[in-house]
Amino acid sequence: MILTKIVPQTIRGQKRYLVAGLLVFFIAGLTAGRAGADPTRPDRRQWFREAKFGLFIHWGVYSQIGREEWARELLQIPLPEYQKIALNFNPVNYDPEEWVRLAKEAGVKYIVITSKHHDGFCIYDSAFSEFDSLKAKIQKDLLGMLVEACRRENMPIGFYYSIMDWNHPDYLPRRSWEKDRPVKGADFKRYVSFMKSQLQELVLKYQPAILWFDGEWEHKNEDYDAVGIGQMLRQLKPDIIINDRLFNRAPGLGDFGTPENYVPASGWRNEDGSLRLWEVCLTMNFNGWGYNHYETEFRNAPQLIRQLIEIAGKGGNLLLNIGPRPDGKIQSEFVERLRQIGAWLKVNGEAIYGCQPSVFERLPFFGRCTVKENRLYIHIMGWPVEKKIVLPGLKNKVQKVYLLATGEKLSYSRREKDLTIKLPEEPLDRVATVVVVEVEGTPQAEPYKLAPGADGILELPVYLAEIRSQMGQRAYLDYFYRTTMLTNWQNVNDYPEWEFELPRAGRYELLASYAYQWGGKSSFLVEIDDKTILRGQSEPSPSIYFPATHSLGELELGAGKHVLRFKITSIANNNALKLEKVILKPAAAASP
Ligand code: GLC
Numbered sequence: 001m002i003l004t005k006i007v008p009q010t011i012r013g014q015k016r017y018l019v020a021g022l023l024v025f026f027i028a029g030l031t032a033g034r035a036g037a038d039p040t041r042p043d044r045r046q047w048f049r050e051a052k053f054g055l056f057i058h059w060g061v062y063s064q065i066g067r068e069e070w071a072r073e074l075l076q077i078p079l080p081e082y083q084k085i086a087l088n089f090n091p092v093n094y095d096p097e098e099w100v101r102l103a104k105e106a107g108v109k110y111i112v113i114t115s116k117h118h119d120g121f122c123i124y125d126s127a128f129s130e131f132d133s134l135k136a137k138i139q140k141d142l143l144g145m146l147v148e149a150c151r152r153e154n155m156p157i158g159f160y161y162s163i164m165d166w167n168h169p170d171y172l173p174r175r176s177w178e179k180d181r182p183v184k185g186a187d188f189k190r191y192v193s194f195m196k197s198q199l200q201e202l203v204l205k206y207q208p209a210i211l212w213f214d215g216e217w218e219h220k221n222e223d224y225d226a227v228g229i230g231q232m233l234r235q236l237k238p239d240i241i242i243n244d245r246l247f248n249r250a251p252g253l254g255d256f257g258t259p260e261n262y263v264p265a266s267g268w269r270n271e272d273g274s275l276r277l278w279e280v281c282l283t284m285n286f287n288g289w290g291y292n293h294y295e296t297e298f299r300n301a302p303q304l305i306r307q308l309i310e311i312a313g314k315g316g317n318l319l320l321n322i323g324p325r326p327d328g329k330i331q332s333e334f335v336e337r338l339r340q341i342g343a344w345l346k347v348n349g350e351a352i353y354g355c356q357p358s359v360f361e362r363l364p365f366f367g368r369c370t371v372k373e374n375r376l377y378i379h380i381m382g383w384p385v386e387k388k389i390v391l392p393g394l395k396n397k398v399q400k401v402y403l404l405a406t407g408e409k410l411s412y413s414r415r416e417k418d419l420t421i422k423l424p425e426e427p428l429d430r431v432a433t434v435v436v437v438e439v440e441g442t443p444q445a446e447p448y449k450l451a452p453g454a455d456g457i458l459e460l461p462v463y464l465a466e467i468r469s470q471m472g473q474r475a476y477l478d479y480f481y482r483t484t485m486l487t488n489w490q491n492v493n494d495y496p497e498w499e500f501e502l503p504r505a506g507r508y509e510l511l512a513s514y515a516y517q518w519g520g521k522s523s524f525l526v527e528i529d530d531k532t533i534l535r536g537q538s539e540p541s542p543s544i545y546f547p548a549t550h551s552l553g554e555l556e557l558g559a560g561k562h563v564l565r566f567k568i569t570s571i572a573n574n575n576a577l578k579l580e581k582v583i584l585k586p587a588a589a590a591s592p
Contacts, residue, residue: 044239045255047156048210049277050354051109052312053345055338056160056281056321057099058114058289061086061121061136064326068288072119072166076177079167083131086121090137094328096149102330103155106338107345109353111150112212112319115143115159115202117290120167124206128197131167147206158210158241159202164218168194173218192224199229203236212258213246221248230254243279251276256317262473263307265466265497267314267357275357279317282307284337291323291331298333301340302431303476306368308341308352309379309432313368315357344431347405351377351434362448365389366463366477366484367432376437377404382463382479383427389435391419393446396439404434417446430479450500452584458500460564461581462486465496468565480545485515485578495567496579505559507587510534510552512566513580517544520572526552526582527565535569538577547580554587 043049058069064085065071072082103111116122122132124143133142143159150157165171170191174181202208211233221227226247233240244254251257256277257268268276284304285295299307308318320341322334345352351370355377358369366382367389374396380389394417401410401421405428412421419437427433437443452458462477463484469475475494478487486496510526510533521537534553541548568576 045241045277048110048241048256048317051156052317052352052355053106053108053308054110054112054158054279054317054319055103055106055108056112056289056319058117058160058291058321058323059142060114060117060119060123060290061089062117062119063291063323064089066291066293066326068292068323069114069117069119069290070288071290073175076175079178079181082119083167086131087136089121089133089326091142091326091328092138094138094142094145094324096142096146097152099146099324099330100149100153100155102335102338104153106342107349108320110156110158110209111146112158112160112210113143113146115161116165116198117160118162118164118166118215120162120165120171122198124202126198127201128194129168144206147208156209157206158212159206159208160212160214161199161202162215163195163213163224163246164215165191165195170194188219188223195224196229196232199233200236203233203240207237208240210241210243211246212243216245216248221250227253259316261471262469263310263467264314264316265468267316275315277317278315279319280307280311281319281321283321284334285323289321289323291325298337301337303478304337305341305344305431306381306476309368309370309381312352312355312370313358313379344429347429348379348432348434351379351404351436359443359445360391360393360448361445362392362450362464363389364392364464366479371443374399374439374441374443376439376443378421378435378437379432380423380427380435381432381477382484383430383433384423385482387423387425389421389423391421391437391445392448393417394419394437394439395444395446396441398437398439400436400438402436402438403428404436405429410435450498452502456586458502458584459581460498460500460583462496462579465498467494468497469494480515480578483547483580485547485580487578489568489576489578490571490574492568492571495565497563497565498582499561499563501561502557502559505557507554507556508584509554509587511549511583511585512536512552513547513549513583514538514577515541515543515545515547515580516577517541518573518575522568522572522576523570524566524568524577527567528555528557529562538572545578547578549583557584 062069062071115124120131122129125134125141126132147157168191170186172186172188230242230246241255244257247253256279259280261282263280268278270276283289284298286297287295311318322330324330355370355372359371360369365384367378367380370377401412410421412419470493472491473494474491475486475489477484516538517540523537525535526533533555536552539550566582
């Protein structure tokens with residue numbers, strides 16, 4: 001079968017791109033479909049799996065408006081007007097080498113940049129579109145320049161490509177407010193062949209390592225021949241990696257999943273239990289991916305570093321986004337954060353790159369674990385007051401325990417399967433200090449069971465919870481001198497969840513320890529086994545950082561497994577409480 005020919009085009013009298021007569025044969029079943037089908041070839045996704053950290057770049061003509069990449073839609077800018085804005089695109093300070101230098105300094109192992117976003121503008125020289133950077137004031141192949149800079153530095157580069165296209169006359173539907181853009185004559189099938197030509201062009205011309213699709217949700221896979229496109233790309237470049245959005249996120253079709261702006265509670269797995277590849281794409285700021293001139297809110301570097309650790313500990317990658325300015329410069333907020341992450345990785349990179357997920361389901365302190373060969377890396381994020389940590393249920397014999405940054409050996413003791421490690425007085429790094437535990441064989445740990453202590457009291461600290469969230473996650477764990485709390489809890493969709501087991505049925509008093517100091521009250525509820533057990537309102541504590549324990553009420557619980565969720569339902573003054581823990585305490589014998 002012969003692929004669609006890429007037709008030569010003469011633009012501005014100059015022959016720009018010619019792959020006419022190119023014959024590409026579909027060799028059915030050879031490279032199509034899933035990776036690793038050929039057992040003699042190493043998994044083509046292995047480098048991606050090991051990379052752990054990539055840089056996402058959203059950059060286009062929308063950057064000039066300074067209201068993120070959806071500007072045309074959000075501000076309802078008519079197409080002719082937007083096309084004029086596009087012509088003005090003139091990033092005179094664009095220095096792709098500087099971008100790649102910054103990426104390397106940050107410690108990222110690959111870059112993904114928007115070749116064409118929803119607005120349809122191509123930052124490269126496209127033979128199939130008049131709406132590209134060669135037509136704008138800059139008259140340069142901006143993408144090609146970055147590809148070259150990446151090649152020189154051995155930095156893999158991938159392209160974001162939007163299926164949705166607000167510029168192409170054949171793309172349907174129109175935006176709801178575009179009353180004067182005719183639909184008559186538009187042919188979505190023709191759009192699909194345009195898209196195929198562009199994708200073929202992108203792959204043949206620039207050989208990207210990854211194709212990162214988006215903007216698929218207005219159509220079904222069949223409408224735009226998702227499977228056909230996937231096969232075409234893999235035939236053109238057998239080792240290409242494709243995200244799940246080409247396939248409307250259908251499991252099993254793409255190479256990796258793409259949770260957006262939240263960290264999934266537990267690592268994503270395939271149906272057979274094997275680890276699935278996934279990559280969290282995350283913005284440093286809160287409003288948009290493209291340059292937002294008016295942005296004032298940014299996640300801080302410690303939070304981003306801890307998120308990278310958390311993701312690595314769950315088996316995923318982090319694709320951290322920046323939206324460069326319209327002139328090509330990168331704003332200082334992004335540069336600073338990238339440098340801070342890079343500085344941490346320079347010392348601790350061994351505990352991230354190429355690592356496997358944690359063998360512990362839970363750690364009984366604020367920390368995370370990653371694994372490589374016979375080494376466990378314990379990332380300690382809150383330095384315990386007792387200056388020691390316990391790794392519960394480690395099955396292996398321990399050979400050596402030391403601090404990653406200095407090599408200093410640490411003493412340890414064992415009680416059955418629990419390993420207690422003595423820590424120095426002070427952490428080496430308050431964001432995360434890494435302790436290495438070298439063991440005999442492949443690290444393994446027993447499942448962790450949350451159950452009441454000898455006194456019958458069950459403590460549920462937030463570091464033992466799964467933090468559930470979806471797109472727009474705000475809440476994260478942070479350490480406050482001697483306690484860890486769930487903080488920045490501004491999205492009602494974020495909540496901690498604990499699974500625990502009670503040896504016998506009984507009546508319990510439910511208590512919650514939290515810090516809360518703002519005027520007004522936030523409301524919360526406690527759910528056990530999917531039923532709302534009680535509702536409450538936040539009471540003040542000694543300070544915004546210092547928690548107090550409040551009794552919430554009594555309840556009956558049966559023996560066996562339970563799931564408890566603590567949810568917020570309304571947030572006063574944009575600041576919900578900071579939760580330290582929930583406690584289940586056997587109710588006084590006097591109660592009936
Ligand atoms: C969403 C947005 C898009 C952004 C993408 C990144 O799909 O529509 O603007 O590029 O997320 O994941």
